[in-house]
Amino acid sequence: MADQPTDAALRRTSRTKITPEREAELYEAVLELLRERGYDALTMDAVAARTRSSKATLYRQWGSKGQLVIAALRHGKPFDIDDIDTGTLAGDLREMARRTGRAACEDTELLQGITVAARQDEDLRLAMRELLIRPEGAVLDRALRRGVERGEVHPDNPALGYVIPALLGALIARPLIEDDYADGPYLEHFLDSVVLPALLGRPAPAHD
Amino acid sequence: MADQPTDAALRRTSRTKITPEREAELYEAVLELLRERGYDALTMDAVAARTRSSKATLYRQWGSKGQLVIAALRHGKPFDIDDIDTGTLAGDLREMARRTGRAACEDTELLQGITVAARQDEDLRLAMRELLIRPEGAVLDRALRRGVERGEVHPDNPALGYVIPALLGALIARPLIEDDYADGPYLEHFLDSVVLPALLGRPAPAHD
Numbered sequence A, B: 001m002a003d004q005p006t007d008a009a010l011r012r013t014s015r016t017k018i019t020p021e022r023e024a025e026l027y028e029a030v031l032e033l034l035r036e037r038g039y040d041a042l043t044m045d046a047v048a049a050r051t052r053s054s055k056a057t058l059y060r061q062w063g064s065k066g067q068l069v070i071a072a073l074r075h076g077k078p079f080d081i082d083d084i085d086t087g088t089l090a091g092d093l094r095e096m097a098r099r100t101g102r103a104a105c106e107d108t109e110l111l112q113g114i115t116v117a118a119r120q121d122e123d124l125r126l127a128m129r130e131l132l133i134r135p136e137g138a139v140l141d142r143a144l145r146r147g148v149e150r151g152e153v154h155p156d157n158p159a160l161g162y163v164i165p166a167l168l169g170a171l172i173a174r175p176l177i178e179d180d181y182a183d184g185p186y187l188e189h190f191l192d193s194v195v196l197p198a199l200l201g202r203p204a205p206a207h208d
Helices: A007-015 A020-037 A044-051 A055-062 A065-075 A089-106 A108-118 A122-149 A158-177 A184-200 B007-015 B020-037 B044-051 B055-062 B065-075 B089-106 B108-118 B122-149 B158-177 B184-200
Strands: none
Touching: A020 A044, A020 A065, A020 A108, A044 A055, A044 A065, A055 A065, A065 A108, A065 A122, A089 A108, A089 A122, A089 A158, A089 A184, A108 A122, A108 A158, A122 A158, A122 B158, A158 A184, A158 B122, A158 B158, A158 B184, A184 B158, A184 B184, B020 B044, B020 B065, B020 B108, B044 B055, B044 B065, B055 B065, B065 B108, B065 B122, B089 B108, B089 B122, B089 B158, B089 B184, B108 B122, B108 B158, B122 B158, B158 B184
């Protein structure tokens, strides 16, 4: 599921004539522009100018600004959790929390800007859900399934259905509550205090 | 804490010459305009026109658009959880989840719009934190403290520090993951599946 391109992506890929190197260059330029200006102020004109390509090419290739931006984000692999398999569910989730927290801190402005814009822009919201949240969610789901198969989590434990909103929620909510990002240590502590006790069915150890 | 006005609010109150009825009328007009146009498109000019008051009065009275909007929201008591005291922590939190979910569904567009705008508008973000999140958080903290005093939760349980981000996070994250609001039943099930097991130290019952 994580790596299955959508029909639209397949259609575009089959049409493309640009090289992987050129594609990577374009994505880098989009991320640069996003960091400089934010999503709302980013225009296809600016991307075309910065990358010396035509706007028509950009639209033909990516369909919309939202899809180009998410493709660029996904190319940068902000979370990059696909290879995690530590042998225990707690180990897997902690490593995912660490990497996600690190990515969220490095590119908080960029990711926040995208999340904000996505709430008002349906095209961007669907691209984000399809190309970012769903693939990362599928990786997390596989880790949960391994935990169930190893007997670490009861297959009927209802917490299994809430791991993604709990972690994504903590990531988004912290900056609203206090002036701080949800970094790796915060997410890991949240995981150890709330998510893992609910999943593994034992009280969290009191941290000192 | 929930009811302590800020210094700025006190300063404004001491200056005010408008009656409570007039104030309520103004807040209603602001909420109406917010539902019609959203935060970004709402102008102090429009509030002045709709309420037949002068812009100078609005600024003198509330300081900024952000503060006026949050005062109007707070006046509408969107969550209204102050009186909850069921005798058990689970009962208190479930009732809070039900009311919060109901409010979030009734005024989702409005609350989402505010949350979105708050991420780019520091004045609005501080007003939201000070006048909405902190007071509701204080009510929730009192419920947690009663749970500790009754011996339902161990005072060192680290989950105590994450109840607010967990619930606020679930509220915000669900619409990003699926096209659905975090309504009362969703929040209550999240609470039963994740937050209460972590707090009370027993596995969640498998729901049928």
